[in-house]
Every structure is written in C-alpha cells, then in structure tokens.
Amino acid sequence: MDDRGNGGNGMERLLPIANVGRLMKQILPENAKISKEAKETMQECVSEFISFVTSEASEKCRKERRKTVNGDDICWALATLGFDDYAQPITRYLHRYRDLEERPNNISPHQHKDRA
C-alpha cells in the first residue's frame, strides 16, 4: 500500500498532528522539544501500526469466517505481533469497557439530565 502524499485525501490516512504531538509531549521531560518532522514521522508510524495490526486481526476473521473485526481480535493481533506489553493492559481495558456497556443502569441520574 503506497499512497503516501497522493491526492487531496492524503490527510485522512493520518491521525491529527495536534493529538499525536500532545501524546508525544506528555511522555517527555518539560524542556524537551519535538521537531515538526518528527511529529509527521510519528503520524505515519501510527497509521502503519494501525494497518499492520488490523491486517493481522482481519486475516484471523477471514480464516474463522467471521465478518466483523472486534476488540478481542485486536488484542490477539497485538500479542501475536509481539506487542505483549500492550496486549495485557488493552485486554483489561476492553473487558472494563464491555462491563460498563452491558449495564446501562449504571448511568447516574446526573448524566441523564445532561443528555436531555
């Protein structure tokens, strides 16, 4: 897949530089600086990461004749591709998310009011 820099829709294949830059900054010391080129390179790397992991997950779905890539497939792909350090916290994150999503009664009255 090489559509780098092609066409007017080029930016849609990258995550916003502001978000990426912010996440990079969060982990660096106060006085650290990040060149624009480094942020741009990180944008590209993240998109590549997403594609790489998604391809692996979707291949698993294809083999198992499933149409939908879900959170478990992503966790599995992360572990398979060597991102073991991510797989565990992400699996916990996924399970907590599912627990909360399954129990809509947990939404407090305060939040109901906000949605009105």
Added chain:
Amino acid sequence: MRQAGAYSGLLCGGVSGRTGPHSLPLARIKKIMKKSGEDVKMISGEAPIIFSKACELFIQELTRRSWIMAIQGKRRTLHKEDLASAVIATDIFDFLITLVSNSDSHETTSAIMEVETVDFS
C-alpha cells in the same frame, strides 16, 4: 459510531481526561483500519476505542525510545532520525523500517551501525 458515555469518565479520567474521552479521533482510526485491506469489511464499535488506547501506548513507547537516541546525541529536540534509530533498534518495530528509511537512507545506514551498541534490554 459508538459514543463513550459513562465509561469514558471512569476509565479515562486520569491521562486523557482533559482532552475528552479519547485522545485520538475514533472516526479517523476507523477510516485507517478500513484502508488496511480488502478483507476488512465490518468493524465492531469497540475496535477503534481499543486502538485509541493501543496507539497511545505505541506513541509513548516509540517516543521514549527515540528520546534516548536524542539524549545520546546530546540534544533536547527530538528529530526524525531519532525515531528512525529507535525503530531500527527495536525488533517489534521492524514493520516500520521501510517507512523511516524512505527519504533518509544514508543517515539510516549509519544509524544501523551506531545502534548496534545500544542495549535496550
């Protein structure tokens, strides 16, 4: 697109609380996922949310490793070459080698030679 709702406050209050439920736009993540191949037909609502977290971890790790390279070069500004060096030095980032070598093949080659002395274990 599934919205975060009650879950976001509980799980993300710490790190990404200020920027809203997720630090990265879910719709954009989903677009990138769809473009990764012909096979990708349907994506569950939770998948971009999971990726948002995975991308945070990825960005943090690559940034941390790149910063080590910058420090070794006695700099406090992170440059593209630092990312390239970090990628070369880390096995699981092998899928990025072509990407970071594209326009900087000379610098990358010397980076490969230098990086052999760095021990990330």
